[in-house]
Amino acid sequence: MQIYITQGHEQGIGLEVFFKTTLLLSPKSISRVTLLAYPNAVASTLNSLKLPFEVSHDEIIIAGRAIKTIWLNEVNYSQSFTSLQRGMSLAEKGGILFTLPTSKDQFPKGAGHTEYFRTHYEKEELGMYFSSPTIKLLLISDHIPLSQVSTSLTEEVIYQRLKSALKSLKDWRWPIDQVLIAGFNPHAGEKGLIGDEDERVNMVINRLRSEVPFKMSGPLPGDTILLEKRSNDDLLVYLYHDQGLGVFKGIQGFIGSNITLGLPYPRFSPDHGTSFGLYGKNLADYRGCAYSLKEAFFLLENLADGKNTSNKSKSS
Numbered sequence: 001m002q003i004y005i006t007q008g009h010e011q012g013i014g015l016e017v018f019f020k021t022t023l024l025l026s027p028k029s030i031s032r033v034t035l036l037a038y039p040n041a042v043a044s045t046l047n048s049l050k051l052p053f054e055v056s057h058d059e060i061i062i063a064g065r066a067i068k069t070i071w072l073n074e075v076n077y078s079q080s081f082t083s084l085q086r087g088m089s090l091a092e093k094g095g096i097l098f099t100l101p102t103s104k105d106q107f108p109k110g111a112g113h114t115e116y117f118r119t120h121y122e123k124e125e126l127g128m129y130f131s132s133p134t135i136k137l138l139l140i141s142d143h144i145p146l147s148q149v150s151t152s153l154t155e156e157v158i159y160q161r162l163k164s165a166l167k168s169l170k171d172w173r174w175p176i177d178q179v180l181i182a183g184f185n186p187h188a189g190e191k192g193l194i195g196d197e198d199e200r201v202n203m204v205i206n207r208l209r210s211e212v213p214f215k216m217s218g219p220l221p222g223d224t225i226l227l228e229k230r231s232n233d234d235l236l237v238y239l240y241h242d243q244g245l246g247v248f249k250g251i252q253g254f255i256g257s258n259i260t261l262g263l264p265y266p267r268f269s270p271d272h273g274t275s276f277g278l279y280g281k282n283l284a285d286y287r288g289c290a291y292s293l294k295e296a297f298f299l300l301e302n303l304a305d306g307k308n309t310s311n312k313s314k315s316s
């Protein structure tokens with residue numbers, strides 16, 4: 001099984017942080033990576049890094065390390081979008097998709113990665129999951145206005161999205177100790193004194209307790225939910241974008257992994273953007289990409305071990 005790396009924006013830092021990360025990888029790890037990219041974008045980035053490199057029809061050699069490469073030439077809408085489409089097609093046949101950062105204007109209709117995935121696969125329940133060395137975090141909704149959070153997140157929507165996310169994490173054998181779910185309102189609604197929306201979370205937890213193998217608690221006040229965290233493998237569930245990501249990025253910065261749950265394949269990405277102002281300057285911090293790719297390798301091993309275990313049980 002391969003990890004397919006999509007190029008991202010040709011004038012962003014994606015290729016830079018990826019190439020810096022490959023210098024840390026073992027030969028075994030590099031052999032499991034395939035880059036989908038355009039020759040000019042690759043050459044421009046590697047020249048800016050002042051790294052000696054050679055290219056052939058199916059690989060790039062950097063400092064003696066060969067990176068399998070699928071070269072792209074024609075462009076459908078944008079380089080980012082074309083690379084993504086090719087990576088999706090390959091991952092659907094069995095693999096992990098790893099997307100380097102791009103911007104929304106590189107997608108038709110101005111969608112981002114998650115919005116495009118939802119439309120393409122007709123899966124509204126896709127979850128945005130963020131993993132870091134100290135925090136695991138799931139968003140029930142993401143890029144919607146705050147004014148629409150209450151009306152958009154019905155009990156059924158919360159139930160379907162949380163159930164789908166927890167199923168993916170269970171199937172991946174991802175380490176989760178307990179699930180802590182924030183409420184909508186300050187103080188989780190004060191038992192109805194500050195709104196009754198948080199009763200939806202109660203109802204969802206009651207429905208899911210017999211369906212998922214994780215201990216769940218909630219609704220918990222968003223301002224104190226971190227105090228309930230007992231281990232780095234506790235999953236914090238927030239209902240909307242800034243409620244959760246303000247906490248995540250405030251603590252972790254950009255060393256984290258943005259993971260889409262519910263696709264036909266796992267999708268990983270560094271938890272940062274294109275940083276156009278750093279393009280070509282050899283100043284980009286590669287640690288977020290390195291961490292996210294490490295997480296993808298961890299899952300690759302999990303899936304391989306699970307398949308081997310399944311095969312053994314079938315033959316026994």
